[in-house]
Amino acid sequence: MTASAPSRKRSADHLFFLVWFCVRVWVICSCSILITHGLSELHAGWTDGAGHPFCEDFLNLWSAGFLLLHDHLMVAYNFEAFHHFQTSIVHHDINLYHYSYPPVTALLSLPFSLFPYPVACVLWQGGGWFAFALVLRRIFPKHWCLLALAWPAVFVNTLSGQTGCWMAAIMGHALIALQDGRKIQAGLLFALLVAKPQLGWIVPLALLSGREWKTLFTMAMGSLGLLAMSIMTSGVQPWLAWHERLGILRRYILEDGSGVMQRMMSVFVLVRHAGADVTTAWLMQSVATLISVVLLMLVWSKARENNISFPAKASALIFAMLTATPYVSDYDCVVLAFPCIWLWPLADRGGRFILGLAALSPIMAAGIALGTGIPLAAVFLWAGFLWAVIRVVRRDPVPASLKQ
Numbered sequence: 001m002t003a004s005a006p007s008r009k010r011s012a013d014h015l016f017f018l019v020w021f022c023v024r025v026w027v028i029c030s031c032s033i034l035i036t037h038g039l040s041e042l043h044a045g046w047t048d049g050a051g052h053p054f055c056e057d058f059l060n061l062w063s064a065g066f067l068l069l070h071d072h073l074m075v076a077y078n079f080e081a082f083h084h085f086q087t088s089i090v091h092h093d094i095n096l097y098h099y100s101y102p103p104v105t106a107l108l109s110l111p112f113s114l115f116p117y118p119v120a121c122v123l124w125q126g127g128g129w130f131a132f133a134l135v136l137r138r139i140f141p142k143h144w145c146l147l148a149l150a151w152p153a154v155f156v157n158t159l160s161g162q163t164g165c166w167m168a169a170i171m172g173h174a175l176i177a178l179q180d181g182r183k184i185q186a187g188l189l190f191a192l193l194v195a196k197p198q199l200g201w202i203v204p205l206a207l208l209s210g211r212e213w214k215t216l217f218t219m220a221m222g223s224l225g226l227l228a229m230s231i232m233t234s235g236v237q238p239w240l241a242w243h244e245r246l247g248i249l250r251r252y253i254l255e256d257g258s259g260v261m262q263r264m265m266s267v268f269v270l271v272r273h274a275g276a277d278v279t280t281a282w283l284m285q286s287v288a289t290l291i292s293v294v295l296l297m298l299v300w301s302k303a304r305e306n307n308i309s310f311p312a313k314a315s316a317l318i319f320a321m322l323t324a325t326p327y328v329s330d331y332d333c334v335v336l337a338f339p340c341i342w343l344w345p346l347a348d349r350g351g352r353f354i355l356g357l358a359a360l361s362p363i364m365a366a367g368i369a370l371g372t373g374i375p376l377a378a379v380f381l382w383a384g385f386l387w388a389v390i391r392v393v394r395r396d397p398v399p400a401s402l403k404q
Contacts, residue, residue, distance in 0.1 A: 023150045030155045037159060045091030046117065053090045053097075055121035058161030060099050062120050063089065064106035065113030073106055073234040077241035089117055100249050103238040104230040105195040125158055128165030132334060135172030139311075140341050147337070153362040156263075157331035164334035167196055171318065171335050178215055179310045187218025194223045198325045199332065205293060206317045209300035254326055255281075262369035265333070265361065265377040268326035274374050285326045288382075292324035295389045302393065312346070312392045315339030319385035323378075330362035330377070336384075343388055351387055358384035 041047060041054040053059045063086055064076045075081045076099040083096055112120040133148035140147060148154065157164035174189035190207075193200025207216040231239070254268060255278050261269060268285035272278065299316040302308055318339050322328050340355045347355060357380045365377035 023146065027146065027149045031149070034155070034158055047090050047092040047094055049092065051093070051095035053086070053094050054118065055125070055161035056159070057097070058121055058124050059086055059090065059094075059117070060097055061101070061105070061109040061124075061163070062113050062117055064099055064101065065109040065111070068103075068106040068110055068234055069113050071234075073103060073238045074241060076106065077238060077245055098245075098249065100245065100253075101195065102197065102230075102242050103234055104226050106238075107226065107230050107233065108192065108195050121161070125161070125165075128163075128169065129154065129158070131169035132165040132172070132337075135169060135176065136337065136341070138176055139172075139338065147341075151334065151337050152360055153331060153333040153336065156362050157334055160331050162329075162331040163196065164331035167193070167199065167332065168335035168337065171321075172338055175310075175314045175317075175338070178212065179314070183212065183214040184218045187215040187220075188222045190215065190219040191222025191226060194226055198327045199321050202293065202296065202321050202324050203317065206296055206300045206313075206320070209297040210303060210313070261375055262366040263330045264375055265322070265328050265330060265365060265381055266326045267323070267378050267382075269375050270378040273369075282326075289324045289326075292320045292385070295385070296320035296324075299389060299392055308392055311338075311342035312388075315342050315388050316385075316392060319381070319388055323381050323385050328381075330365050333358075333362045333381075339384075339388060343391065346391055347387075351391065354383050354387045 038054070041052060041056075043049040046054040060076075063082065064073065067073050067075050067085070075085055079096065079098060082099060083094075086097060087093055112124055115123060129148065132154070133144060136148050137144040153164055170189055170192050174186045177183075177189060178186035190200070190203050193203060204216055204219065207219065254264075255272070261273050266285065267288040268281045271284045272281040276284070296316055299308070299313050303310075303313040315338065318335050322332060322336070336358060340359050343355060344352065361377045361380040364380075365375060368377070369375040
């Protein structure tokens with residue numbers, strides 16, 4: 001028995017070396033792909049000449065901020081006028097990009113529109129990654145920078161110019177502030193989630209279940225303040241136009257969804273593309289949302305009276321945020337880095353396999369969906385969520401490293 005101990009240690013060391021070697025290779029490959037992709041989008045003006053602008057979806061956010069700055073936000077909610085404006089920015093024809101965010105999001109992206117579009121792209125991508133990396137530095141100080149570069153969803157988020165890193169940074173810094181007892185700061189950070197209401201709506205339910213009254217009140221006041229500022233700067237009309245736009249986008253993206261199905265990770269999209277009709281898909285999504293809410297509130301309620309660590313209940317919140325909405329994409333999963341890191345020490349081999357699938361799902365989702373015709377990524381998210389809840393509710397001993 002004593003002779004086998006050094007052998008097991010050597011095996012563990014070899015496995016650790018292999019994992020970190022693969023991570024470093026992935027970082028080099030993914031960064032090379034991103035650089036090549038970015039350069040390809042400079043072929044014709046600020047586009048690749050085939051309809052894709054430099055920094056992809058960030059063009060929507062920058063354009064809305066610029067239009068708000070010049071008192072023309074309504075243009076963002078007019079398909080034809082918005083397309084014409086964006087074409088003038090990138091100096092070449094592009095595909096039809098739509099602005100699906102509420103008007104308050106334009107208020108938050110306005111600072112980037114103060115810079116020329118190429119400079120704003122660099123600030124958006126670099127600033128979002130750095131803000132996300134700072135959260136990892138707090139919860140995983142030894143290899144935070146490498147992990148921030150290697151996290152799979154960061155790759156797809158950067159490729160798309162999307163909001164994933166910024167939303168993850170907001171959630172991460174808010175949860176850390178709440179854990180540290182800085183409840184007002186946490187509430188103000190949570191209030192920024194009004195930029196993505198399809199993700200942020202579930203946070204107040206967690207705060208309510210955990211009786212985090214000060215944070216809940218601050219979040220509500222901060223959100224109302226942002227809404228009031230949005231109305232004061234652009235009026236009510238953009239909000240009415242956004243409400244009308246939601247119906248159009250719901251039908252185009254979710255209920256049809258043929259163009260973006262491979263990147264969507266919700267139960268609705270899974271059921272819809274498995275062959276069910278729209279009514280059945282909405283019914284199944286409603287059931288999924290209800291289960292997510294019940295499990296989340298159960299965990300946060302039990303955390304008040306039991307020995308459930310803060311990272312464990314925070315992990316349940318992040319999983320619930322991604323599983324409770326019908327509109328979740330691969331780039332939204334940047335925030336999954338936090339529960340995967342927090343829960344890894346609690347996991348056995350099976351648990352780590354489940355967490356690993358959830359972590360890799362953003363880069364596997366499109367390939368699986370295109371290969372099978374069914375977007376199975378929702379299964380990976382739900383497997384991780386259910387495992388996390390069962391693991392927390394069982395109240396197994398919490399490692400000292402998580403009791404912070």
